[in-house]
Amino acid sequence: MSTDSKARRPDTRATMRDVAALAGVGIKTVSRVINDEPNVSPATIAKVRDAAERLDYHPDLNAGNLRRTGRRTRTIGLVVGSVANPFSGAVHRGVEDTAVERGVAVFASSLDDDAAREQRIVGEMLRRRVDALILTTVRKNQSRLVAEQERGTALVFVDREPAGIDADVVVTNNAEAAAEATAHLIQVGHRRLAYLGDRRELWTAQERRRGFLDQLGAVGIPTSGVPVIEDLHTEDAAYAAVLELLDGPHPPTGLFTSQNLVTIGALRALRDRGLHRRIALVGFDDVPLGDMLEPGVTVVAQNPYDMGRVAARRAFARMDGDTGEPVRVVVPSVLIPRGSGEIPPEPA
Amino acid sequence: MSTDSKARRPDTRATMRDVAALAGVGIKTVSRVINDEPNVSPATIAKVRDAAERLDYHPDLNAGNLRRTGRRTRTIGLVVGSVANPFSGAVHRGVEDTAVERGVAVFASSLDDDAAREQRIVGEMLRRRVDALILTTVRKNQSRLVAEQERGTALVFVDREPAGIDADVVVTNNAEAAAEATAHLIQVGHRRLAYLGDRRELWTAQERRRGFLDQLGAVGIPTSGVPVIEDLHTEDAAYAAVLELLDGPHPPTGLFTSQNLVTIGALRALRDRGLHRRIALVGFDDVPLGDMLEPGVTVVAQNPYDMGRVAARRAFARMDGDTGEPVRVVVPSVLIPRGSGEIPPEPA
DNA sequence: ATGAAAGCGCTAACAC
């Protein structure tokens, strides 16, 4: 691994001017050919294409966009929790599939739900003049972006709803689906439930908690004694919290876990105590191979791929000139019973 | 959702010239302040920063890069199988973590192992003048990229080794790890094994198959009668192939699956036949929650996050002027026994 | 310490 400090590339990259010279035409004619503009004779087109080929010419999109009408970079930015998380990966894929059809490239970046990182990364993308930004934000208040939106950058929030800004939003039915999960546990016979949730500051966590508690209230279960454990942001934190709950004086008979890492941590804890067939669990957000565990993991599964597709479509609609009122799209989650959520409470 | 066809943004974006005018200085002075160059008086710095703040000025990186020495865009491209695949996600995260430290943005794109798509996507990235390209390619021959490499674009191949080009490569020890997995099954007592592999054209699939067969040969098991089923590219294809094998006249007592989707398909097939506790399985590449299935899934686990980090570091070393010989880094896979690979063959 | 002029690679506007 020899290191040569000042190795500079020869930068022997052909420019449009080079192609024009070789083809014996003006630079604007080359531009016309490269961009498939009309009013160039077939013979000239052939000459230019041949010259471009021989010089291995590749147009510089960044240079072209500098002057081009509308100033689009044909580039969008996607900001998610972590590109290594399956939920984010599916959103990403949905966005990408929509973008690639249009020749638009996607910058992707992870936040780890870190507000400082959010600011840095959004700044980097803005400096690169992305046409649109699709965001799963940490901070609730996104008023900093209002000015950018007014300058023409399409903004779509996905998964989490922001405040302080009017923009398109694509979310799942968090509260309703959480209530449905809770109702499912209640219907199986559970009365002693516990809630295990993500960071309180996250909008999704608040919504899911609300759905859980509202449903308890709706069927007349007093919520005062119900363990509501929050700010669980990792598998390990969830694992520890569930162990503490199980080892406590009044362990619940059923668990509602509000996020996939929390679900996994809880599953591990149940297994370590040998209780995974005796204590019920319903998780929010699907878990990889959740159907192959024993018992299978009952979840309300989101549809992250569709959320990504819808978000990207909203972004492109805005870029195409849609100036209508901000749209709020709800991509519903569905309850998938697989076993863990159908375990009845133990007779007391 | 009202659509207004020709809504054009007012493009009221402040430029460096605007900031210069408001601050009452020359444009070059603004440039110095924005880029933290020396030789500006503190008072001038303050004036400029204040003006930039008031205009909500954000420099245009693409415009700046046009003239800047070295012509770096501070942008790299990552091309993987699918951003929705956990292996690719981990590679991506490794690349991103390395890039973000340097203020470099990452374009990520999925290939679905489609050669036509590979060409399109690489072209899009080149047009955007990425400083480096980190690739998990479909095609073995990558000589098309030699010219681009000579023009100064750093090229790093990750996971799969290319032909027709001299470039840095980051791979796992495919053949050795496959042999290790096979040896593991043999040691448990298996003699009737089967190989289930990905598309033959993929370098990794070839290597893993070679490791499997070589190991059988090394211990004197004749490979002629061993089922070698290839070109399994989806979970469903693997599922069907394994069912066929199990329902055949001489079902194997142990399976080696050469890729994570294949492993999952095989697991489903075994379960559907109620054989998951009776037929052994070792998979290549880890499977999400593989430790929580019953039995746990024995795998040779790759280290995709490290592969991403190492690949990105190689790319940055090249961008920093390393002109040494191409480097080949092997990030080893490790065998993780969890149960499925330790099932002994049934007594005959 | 500061700025004027030239130019990066391309497209827009307008000639011919």
Add this chain to the structure above:
DNA sequence: GTGTTAGCGCTTTCAT
């Protein structure tokens, strides 16, 4: 059909 000129927003070079 085709070319010329100007200029996108910035950095470079070189003067002051």
